[in-house]
Amino acid sequence: xxxxxxCLKRVVDYNVRIRVKQDGSGVITDGxxxxxxxxxEIALEEALRLREKDKAKxxxxxxxxxxxxxxxxxxxxxxxxxxxxxxxxxxxIEPLASARVFQQIINKEKPELVILGKQAIDDDCNQTGQMLxxxxxxxxxxFASGLEITDGSATxxxxxxxxxxxxxxxLPAVVTADLRLNEPRYVKLPDIMKAKKKPMETIAIxxxxxxxxxxxxxxxxxxxxxxxxxVLVNDVAELVSALKQKGFLT
Amino acid sequence: xxxxxxxxxxDGAVLNPSIAKCVSCAAELHAETVDxxxxxxxxxxxxxxxxxxxxxxxxxxxxxAENAHQLAAILAPQFAELASDYAYLLGPSTTYGKxxxxxxxxxxxxxxxxxxxxxxxxxxxxxxxxxGNAITTVQAPADKPVVATVRVxxxxxxxxxxxxxxxPANPVCALPDHSRFRELKSGGGDRPDLQAANIVLSGGRGVxxxxxxxxxxRLADKLGAGVGASRAAVDAGYVPNDxxxxxxxxxxxxxxxxxxxxxxxxxxxxxxxxxxTIVAVNKxxxxxxxxxxxxxxxADLFAVIPELEKQLG
Numbered sequence: 001x002x003x004x005x006x007c008l009k010r011v012v013d014y015n016v017r018i019r020v021k022q023d024g025s026g027v028i029t030d031g032x033x034x035x036x037x038x039x040x041e042i043a044l045e046e047a048l049r050l051r052e053k054d055k056a057k058x059x060x061x062x063x064x065x066x067x068x069x070x071x072x073x074x075x076x077x078x079x080x081x082x083x084x085x086x087x088x089x090x091x092x093i094e095p096l097a098s099a100r101v102f103q104q105i106i107n108k109e110k111p112e113l114v115i116l117g118k119q120a121i122d123d124d125c126n127q128t129g130q131m132l133x134x135x136x137x138x139x140x141x142x143f144a145s146g147l148e149i150t151d152g153s154a155t156x157x158x159x160x161x162x163x164x165x166x167x168x169x170x171l172p173a174v175v176t177a178d179l180r181l182n183e184p185r186y187v188k189l190p191d192i193m194k195a196k197k198k199p200m201e202t203i204a205i206x207x208x209x210x211x212x213x214x215x216x217x218x219x220x221x222x223x224x225x226x227x228x229x230x231v232l233v234n235d236v237a238e239l240v241s242a243l244k245q246k247g248f249l250t
Numbered sequence: 251x252x253x254x255x256x257x258x259x260x261d262g263a264v265l266n267p268s269i270a271k272c273v274s275c276a277a278e279l280h281a282e283t284v285d286x287x288x289x290x291x292x293x294x295x296x297x298x299x300x301x302x303x304x305x306x307x308x309x310x311x312x313x314x315a316e317n318a319h320q321l322a323a324i325l326a327p328q329f330a331e332l333a334s335d336y337a338y339l340l341g342p343s344t345t346y347g348k349x350x351x352x353x354x355x356x357x358x359x360x361x362x363x364x365x366x367x368x369x370x371x372x373x374x375x376x377x378x379x380x381x382g383n384a385i386t387t388v389q390a391p392a393d394k395p396v397v398a399t400v401r402v403x404x405x406x407x408x409x410x411x412x413x414x415x416x417x418p419a420n421p422v423c424a425l426p427d428h429s430r431f432r433e434l435k436s437g438g439g440d441r442p443d444l445q446a447a448n449i450v451l452s453g454g455r456g457v458x459x460x461x462x463x464x465x466x467x468r469l470a471d472k473l474g475a476g477v478g479a480s481r482a483a484v485d486a487g488y489v490p491n492d493x494x495x496x497x498x499x500x501x502x503x504x505x506x507x508x509x510x511x512x513x514x515x516x517x518x519x520x521x522x523x524x525x526x527t528i529v530a531v532n533k534x535x536x537x538x539x540x541x542x543x544x545x546x547x548x549a550d551l552f553a554v555i556p557e558l559e560k561q562l563g
Contacts (some may be wrong), residue, residue, distance in 0.1 A: 003507075095352070134352070160434075170429075247404075
């Protein structure tokens with residue numbers, strides 16, 4: 001393959017304890033640590049491994065968002081990506097709009113493989129990869145936990161509810177990464193320094209000429225209902241008794 | 251009045267329990283009709299089961315050889331072709347529904363609402379974000395089809411007793427040949443399905459090995475329970491991936507959930523927040539799972555399991 005495209009999303013770090021704003025207008029993100037969406041990091045790791053196995057010549061990363069996304073793109077470059085593209089916008093965009101933007105990049109770059117995380121841990125939509133594959137009129141292999149590339153096709157092991165499904169798709173294709181696809185490498189200081197010299201291109205989203213109008217409107221954001229505090233029992237006998245009181249184990 | 255079309259999930263013989271829950275969500279839309287589309291190479295038995303669900307009007311069967319393996323790129327164009335008359339297009343939020351529905355949305359040029367947990371109005375829905383740590387109320391436009399996946403753990407299954415009509419449908423569209431099914435390696439076992447079981451026992455890293463999970467299987471058999479696991483247990487290789495409960499595994503809502511040796515990471519709790527009663531057994535009294543458990547027992551699961559078996563007789 002010539003090129004692998006990896007899509008990275010800047011999200012609230014997965015370790016951060018999420019707090020909802022009192023006025024119901026959203027989640028608190030000011031001053032909160034931001035990172036590459038963990039599933040996208042796994043996607044990038046997989047692309048890098050393919051390049052290291054000489055399955056591809058170049059890995060480039062793309063992100064859509066405000067100029068601060070460059071931090072995540074730089075981390076991607078430090079991990080080993082060859083170059084980065086930022087499609088700059090200050091407004092949140094929905095998966096369909098992201099897919100349309102990525103489709104424009106695909107038209108320009110013509111990668112043989114596009115890999116991204118199966119879902120972003122902020123909106124948990126799990127749609128972008130599938131929508132992108134559809135706009136591109138190409139196959140999708142979602143929830144990948146195993147990926148083999150041979151001669152113009154990809155054999156993908158997918159984690160599904162029933163177990164592990166193996167499918168084969170012709171390239172070019174979109175693969176979405178699941179948790180167990182790999183364990184991403186750590187970024188070391190020398191790599192961070194090297195990354196500063198790698199190309200970072202910025203494109204204004206308006207220049208791509210796609211419709212990014214949101215379809216949905218979020219009118220309220222609330223904390224989830226809190227479960228009532230429970231009780232501690234001292235031994236199994238008490239546990240069984242407590243369960244029987246609730247109507248179980250009869 | 252509007253119409254709902256639901257994408258059926260099945261394995262060729264049995265309709266997936268998630269569909270009865272989708273029908274339940276559809277009922278909240280107060281639609282004029284609720285239809286279910288069944289794709290496959292032989293749809294008969296599954297169509298019969300779908301027709302028996304209460305509140306369903308018609309079952310549309312699309313029987314073709316290409317549909318045997320439920321590949322998203324093959325099913326989506328056909329479902330989109332059938333969609334023209336419908337205001338709501340629903341699929342279950344299972345790996346199958348998540349695979350197919352976004353393709354349908356993109357073909358129709360619309361966005362999708364993933365994991366709908368409640369219907370607040372004809373175009374108003376609630377869905378979780380940030381692993382369920384925030385719930386959003388979302389407004390969808392009234393002049394476009396609503397494509398959504400239904401958060402199965404948020405709904406009860408509708409009862410059977412219905413008698414929908416079954417009719418063949420023949421959506422005309424080009425079907426791609428760029429995707430091929432090779433095999434399905436099933437976790438296997440004839441234990442109750444994790445997503446449908448009323449009681450679920452779950453093991454975490456504390457169980458320690460694949461062999462030790464036998465203790466849970468035995469206890470589960472006594473209780474008629476399904477068995478799940480935390481991500482840590484799956485990563486460690488104790489159990490196959492289809493047992494994983496949590497944000498990126500299965501989100502379940504059994505009446506009783508017993509967590510053994512599970513610490514209670516946020517991502518795991520996402521998967522069990524809707525359980526009726528949560529019981530936690532962990533020898534670490536500081537384990538976060540005790541914050542959400544209704545009944546907690548600070549003890550060694552290896553002592554608790556045999557004692558429980560004894561007390562159950």
